[in-house]
Amino acid sequence: MKKLLYIIICTVVFSSCTKEEKPIIISAENYHQTVDKITDIMVHDIFSPPVASRIYAYSNLAAYQIIRQENKDLIDLTSNFEELQPIPKADSITKVNLKLAALVAQMEIGKKLIFSEELLTSYRDSLYTSWKKTNEEEFNTSKEYGLEVAQHLSKWIDKDNYxxxxxxxKYSVYSDDPGRWQPTPPSYMDGIEPHWPKIRPFTLDSASQFKPAPHPEFSLEEGTAFYDELIEVYEINKKMEEEGDEAEEVKIAQFWDCNPYVSTQRGHLMFATKKITPGGHWMGICKIASKKADLDFAQSSYAYTATAIALADGFISCWEEKYSSNLVRPETLINKYVDENWKPVLQTPPFPEYSSGHSVVSGAASIVLTKIFGEEFSFEDDTEVKYGLPVRSFKSFSHAASEAAVSRLYGGIHYRAAIENGLVQGKNLGNHVVKDLNLQPLTY
Structure with a gap:
C-alpha cells in the first residue's frame, strides 16, 4: 500500500514538473492574427486612414524592437528616430519568451491607441489564459518584460503631437474661391485631420520633404490642362456607367476603394458601410507576401514594421500637400458646371483632392515591400474578400501600386495629376524610407 502511494505521489510530482517545463510555442501565424485583430477593431472604430497608419506603425514597432533580439540578422529600425531611447533589454533571453513578450507589447500599444479597448482586451485575455496554462512562470516573466517595453515606448509615443x-x-471651408475644396455628398463631412502634418514623422526631415510637382493651375476654361483633366474624369465615368458593373475599370475602382466610412442615405435613414483603410489593405498585402515567403515570426514583424513606417510617413507627406493645395474635388465642379446629376463610382472622401493618398501610400509601401521581397514577387490579393470582392492577381508590388493609383481616376474622385504625381511622391518617399532605415532584403 505504501509502495502504491509512493508511486502515485511521484507520478503527480513528475507530471507537475513536466507541465511547468513545457515551453510556450508561438508562430508567425500568431503574429498575423494579432495584426488582423487590430485591423478588425480599427474597422469597427472607423479610424481615418492617417490615424490608422499611426496605430499600425507603433504597435508593430513595439513587437519588432523586442523580437529582433532573437534574430541578430535583423537591423535596428529606430536608430535615426527622434528622441527614442533604446528599449530595456530582457534580463535573460533564456527565461523570457521574446515572441510572447513581443505580442504582449504589440497588443498593449494597440490597446492604448484604439477606442474599443474591450475588444482587444478580450482577445488578449484568451491568449493569456492559454499561455499561462502551458507555462505560468515563462508567461509571467515574458509578460512582465513585454509590458515594460510597452511602457517605455508609450512615453515616446505620447510626444508625437497627436x-x-x-x-x-476644424478646417475652415468658407471661401468664394471655386478652386478651394468643399465638403461633398452625401454627408458633407468636415475635412478630416487638417493638422496631420504636425504629427512627428518617423524618417522624414519635415512633412514637406517630398512635396509633389504642382497640379495644373485651376481653370474652368476649355482647353486648359486643369479643365481637360476635369472632363476626363467625367467622360471616363460616363463610359463606365454605360458598360455597367462588369467593366474592368469598375472592378478596379471597387477593389481599391478602402474608404473606412461609406455613408448611405435612404430617405431620412443614414447608415455606414465600414471597410479597411488604404494602409490596412497594404498591411494585408504584407501578410500575403510574408505567408507566401514562409517568413518566421521575427521576419514577419520586420516586414510589417517597415511597411507600416512607410505608410505612416506617406500619410504625413500627403496630408501636408492636401491642406496646402486645398484643391476642389471633381464631384463638386462636375455637379456645378457640367452635370448636376453626375455621381462618381466611389464616394468622395472628406478631404482635399491633391495629391492622391492612395497613390502616395501605395507607392511608398510598394517600394519597401519590393526591397524586402524582390522585384518580381507575384501574389494573389485576397484582402478584400471579406468585404465581398474577388481576389485580384498582381505580378509585383509595383503593379499593385499602379492599379491602386489609377483606381482613383476610375472611381471619379481624383484628377490624373493627383494620381501620377502622387505615385511619384510616394515612390520617392519609399526610397527614402529604405535608405533611412537601411532596409535589407530577406532571404527566404
Missing part, C-alpha cells in the same frame, strides 16, 4: 492635434480647430 494629442495636441485633437484640440486644434
Amino acid at each position: 494629442k495636441e492635434t485633437r484640440t486644434m480647430p
